[in-house]
Amino acid sequence: MTKAQSFVTLTYLIETVGHPEKLAAKIASDQSTGTFVAVPGETEELKNRVAARVVALRPLPPLAVPSFPSAEAGPFNRAEADIAFPFEAIGTDLAALMTIAIGGVYSIKGFTGIRIIDMKLPEEFGRAWPGPQFGIPGTRRLTGVAGRPIIGTIIKPALGLRPPETAALVKDVIEADVDFVKDDEKLMSPVYSPLEARVKAIMPTILEREQKTGRKVMYAWGISATDPDEMMRNHDIVVKHGGNCAVININSIGFGAFAFLRRRSALVLHAHRNGWDILTRHPGLGMDFRVWQQFWRLLGVDQFQINGIRVKYWEPDESFVSSFKALAAPLFDAKDCPLPVAGSGQWGGQAPETYEKTGRTLDLMYLCGGGIVSHPGGAGAGVRAVRQAWEAAVAGIPLETYAKDHKELAQSIATFSGGKGA
């Protein structure tokens, strides 16, 4: 009984025409002991043991324009509130954590903005969840890549290719000596390209190449399916034919299905987070990636797509950098760090900035679509150009200088530095 109580502590960015401290207190009350009715027995003592408490409140400058449209006049007051939930009130279940500390909060009246900006979990969570099965060391071992980023590409068009057509494209990029290839996340198992037919059309090329070179390209198969049993059948098809990786639409299948898969998986699990953007794109609403990624890391994501520098999407560079740093920081142990995957519009030109801004690490996957397959010298030249760009980045040599005696990089600069890539 003398063991110190442990807490789950969340930080909320609260915005309101009223007093942020009142809303912070309301979160703590509503999301734990709530509307309280006196009942017999030890209830007061229990309340003390499970009630959440506001442990810090840091006022921020008010906003003139509210995050949720409001009929009321501003200013819209803001504060960061740290609220501590006794561990006993939640336990280690992630769905319980989501419902109690996050989900229910979004429905509370009186906010003109609400964003969950940080979460600190006690060690019990680290012991309760498996974390990545392969992570960074497993990805390096399976791809045989050391001393540089894993270089990957994506098969395009996203939708519409039949398996033999996809296989022809895959053959090209594998012969280009790329380390990793993935199905577009939108390609799962449509009638024109059922997963099993696609696997059967492509795996022989991968295995032949492995026989010849000793190196096996890691191919991330789109095994996601709503029904976890079907997803496991897809998983088994990939395993049976010698595959070693899957791309999972984590947000579309949800926590439960991912937990189910992870517990049974023999594959490296590459997470695509489509759908996540709407939860984070408005800076006053939703959730920071630093919070959301904790759930998925505990659940066992091995490789985590987080955009990159100068991407095609809405996300600004500093948001990518912050996501990268969140993934690179151990939650409880270095083994719970997945491999960050930088992608979208990448072609090598962003290598120096990626390297400098993410803490000079080579532990990442660098995923290029058009930056490899649309290289004027072909995909092989595209892969060499990307490797050269990373060599230059690590050596601290400007790309233009390094390109003087590296012609593939020179061609990439000429082709893509206007901002194209894919």
Next chain:
Amino acid sequence: MTKAQSFVTLTYLIETVGHPEKLAAKIASDQSTGTFVAVPGETEELKNRVAARVVALRPLPPLAVPSFPSAEAGPFNRAEADIAFPFEAIGTDLAALMTIAIGGVYSIKGFTGIRIIDMKLPEEFGRAWPGPQFGIPGTRRLTGVAGRPIIGTIIKPALGLRPPETAALVKDVIEADVDFVKDDEKLMSPVYSPLEARVKAIMPTILEREQKTGRKVMYAWGISATDPDEMMRNHDIVVKHGGNCAVININSIGFGAFAFLRRRSALVLHAHRNGWDILTRHPGLGMDFRVWQQFWRLLGVDQFQINGIRVKYWEPDESFVSSFKALAAPLFDAKDCPLPVAGSGQWGGQAPETYEKTGRTLDLMYLCGGGIVSHPGGAGAGVRAVRQAWEAAVAGIPLETYAKDHKELAQSIATFSGGKGA
């Protein structure tokens, strides 16, 4: 080959400093055939078969203030765009539908606002998914309630009670002749109230009452768990002890876990949507309930919480009414309609307006917390007051008039009409 092609059609509310029609075209391109590279063979024909197309664009008045904060000056142009995805491009998988037509869209650059406001699915979806197992007729049969709404209550405080304390509260409300009782959605299986202990403490009371009266209260147990196997163990505990309903935190467990449960479930599945609010609370961002509810109905929700009139939460009445109407409209068949559940701050006073605004139906659950248990005459009087309020609503008699010879209702009006309830 002459069979007409079927389509999945979504409507997007697009907001941008640029041209909405360009962003509509970008959604259609990015989310189907995407970045297109010429490849050998039948690709053009396949592209024609899977490419999404903008089929209608309806301009709306521009906004002066953007939904996502923007450094650019307005006006912020808006349009509703209908985009048709060939059925073949998606298939019936709901995770594929979410990723292709919704999830990926949120990441596209150039929006100052993006909201999914409608979705029309072809009949193939109705055949592919189970829908509600019990729905409205099953709930009526199991509760034995006809000709009026199902009246329910929630055990409070949300967190902190041990099983014997919860059992004492449940005994009170069951003796009050309520039709339905639920665990607070935040109560799942914490150490101080493990589900099995709670079930064992409470089910005997429910079964005894059934023996005595022939009527069995429907109790919704908080069986949600991240791990679908654990959720099924929770399900089995409830079934083994004679329970017939579960409250599920659908957003916290996700599509896959819910599909897994539904396929194996012997319980009525009562959906709590905590977490959903952040996806719909900003009118220019996220998703309308009319879209989101389709996924969950196909997956098999039996009872769906959607707030109510004059709730404690942020949601305005018209949003509740619109959600109610969405649930009451068959997707493919009347059997796919779950029972709408009106709750939060209800005590009977909202019955007339609820009845009038939702199409004069009695097919709903009316869930009162404090409105029943805090009635000055006790929970039994609280239940009678709520029934009286619904009798008055159906007869078109003002509550104050009906209360003249219905003293429990009169007491409720005196106690709660200042807006209290729970």
